Amino acid sequence: MTTAAPGGPGQGPHPRHALEPLLTSAVRLSIVAALAPVDKAEFAYVRDLVELTDSALSKQVSRLEEAGWVTVEKGQVGRRPRTWLCLTGDGLAAYRRHLAALAAIAGPLS
Helix, strand or coil: CCCCCCCCCCCCCCHHHHCCHHHHCHHHHHHHHHHCCCCCEEHHHHHHHHCCCHHHHHHHHHHHHHCCCEEEEEEEECCEEEEEEEECHHHHHHHHHHHHHHHHHHCCCC
16 A cells, blocks of 8 residues: 655655754754854864864854854863854754654655
8 A cells, every 4th residue: 555645746845855954963053053052062073072173163153154053162261272052043943943844744744
């Protein structure tokens, strides 16, 4: 027995068209997912959580920053320099759209 695929002709575009191209990278998706539930996170925390090198995280954060999805704050704690990452409102909205598209593609889990 076969069943019709969801979103057939006349039912609108396939949900994959709503995926955010910048978040199709597992690394960038992981960074945004780490930042979504917090106001800001220290660079080293995100680096360790996502299991990246400093340079790899820096490169990916630059891409997200260019898109306006992440802001980078530099400062000090005592004498030590620190860098904090923050997901912007646009970044959070893009993340939510991407997750909704993934859920629509996957369909209900039984």
